[in-house]
Amino acid sequence: MKNEVRPRGIRFTVPYRVIYGDTDKAGVVYYGAYLRLFEIGRTEFMRNVLNRPYRAMEEEGILFPVVEAYLRYKSSSTYDDLLEIETGIREISSYSITFSYRITRSGRLVVQGHTKHASTDRKGKLTKLSQGLIEALGRTVNQ
Amino acid sequence: MKNEVRPRGIRFTVPYRVIYGDTDKAGVVYYGAYLRLFEIGRTEFMRNVLNRPYRAMEEEGILFPVVEAYLRYKSSSTYDDLLEIETGIREISSYSITFSYRITRSGRLVVQGHTKHASTDRKGKLTKLSQGLIEALGRTVNQ
Amino acid sequence: MKNEVRPRGIRFTVPYRVIYGDTDKAGVVYYGAYLRLFEIGRTEFMRNVLNRPYRAMEEEGILFPVVEAYLRYKSSSTYDDLLEIETGIREISSYSITFSYRITRSGRLVVQGHTKHASTDRKGKLTKLSQGLIEALGRTVNQ
């Protein structure tokens, strides 16, 4: 896996403050909670970098259901930590987008990973990404 | 509040095993997680006592959105505890149902509370409970 | 219940963006998710108004486990809504604090409620609130 490679291209970063509800009895953030943080990163990347809020795309009938998720846990984070969720595009194809994520605390890597999403219509049928979206995505990668 | 009064009528009990994902860094179940357990109790009460699975009622266009929730935390529970979720009906009106809950561990009270639900159609419009449902609910109370 | 009364005193407001992970199949925020939002409001109230981050108090051995929670659901909110979580103090006693919350969307009330917390030491023993904290809390109420 190439996850260890530092991603290039335009990245967007959102701060996130860990709450009690994210932690578990080991005193650290629960392993499943990071998929929520990936979602926050992905949503804000779409809104702020692509200028296409996911809510607006949904209303047009363009959906990106997840087909794969990968997480590598490098160090732990705990209650009240201020994390940085960094999101970018790792791969684009005609029918899918792969986002990559790095979650850090004071510069230290906590979790990294990716999620791959198919492009479908409301009925779940695979649908080609529009040329406009592919170009917008491409501009974030080739920088 | 009359929550302290031991509820009467038909009660239905579901076991629940606490997972890491339910706990927080204080080593106990997160206070918000109990509303999930109330939902489990309510769903199984409807399926097993009323013989009306909520999924089937939804398909007929009968919804019960929550309008109020109350929880009283009496003692804590932790990872791997085997809890009992006990659910019953506390009150019925033409347009609402109030469920009451007691969550215990080895007979010791952990959380008790209630949730009140309006009866609506798919568009959220208040709709009278059917006579059949009121009777089924009534039978669980007057025992 | 006096929840309907508009609270007075110093209130602190935090914005919150609803994610997919907060919603359920009815298309709205899951009823249990609001207790996470109450926690966010409470934590930021302590940090910003009381100047006592909860994490710091915990490290000194001062804990505030929840003993009661109440939520009144007034209208629904959905994916990508930008909510405002408004938190204040409703009641103080020697051994407990009650926070009150109002969650709104564009000024419209979504959920209101309160949580009551006991004051304990690390072992869970009831412990009087310090005079300094009572005064800091009092200043937020009597404005």
Added chain:
Amino acid sequence: MKNEVRPRGIRFTVPYRVIYGDTDKAGVVYYGAYLRLFEIGRTEFMRNVLNRPYRAMEEEGILFPVVEAYLRYKSSSTYDDLLEIETGIREISSYSITFSYRITRSGRLVVQGHTKHASTDRKGKLTKLSQGLIEALGRTVNQ
């Protein structure tokens, strides 16, 4: 990736009923919720196949923090579905265990994946798996 290969060895299966709190506004189970189901599967595998409840191992100071998680989403599941969580061992080394999972609904694959866990002591220091545990794990693989 070899995830597509049907796993061999002893597998343990737990039923799981999907609740509203697991779903999102797309009407299906939220992608992050499956890591909770993996945890349920893993816990019951340890209790029932290895005869080593994780809670008991923790009390002896043996911890298995997650270092990697992978999920492949094959089809969706929705409210009130009765899922089957099937868990087994995919790989064992001196310092780690990899669990594999298949979540199905009426025999249809919903999600499959794995989680890799390091073996550590209470302070997070890598610690060799005991010979007894390696043998118990090995018996579940070589069948």
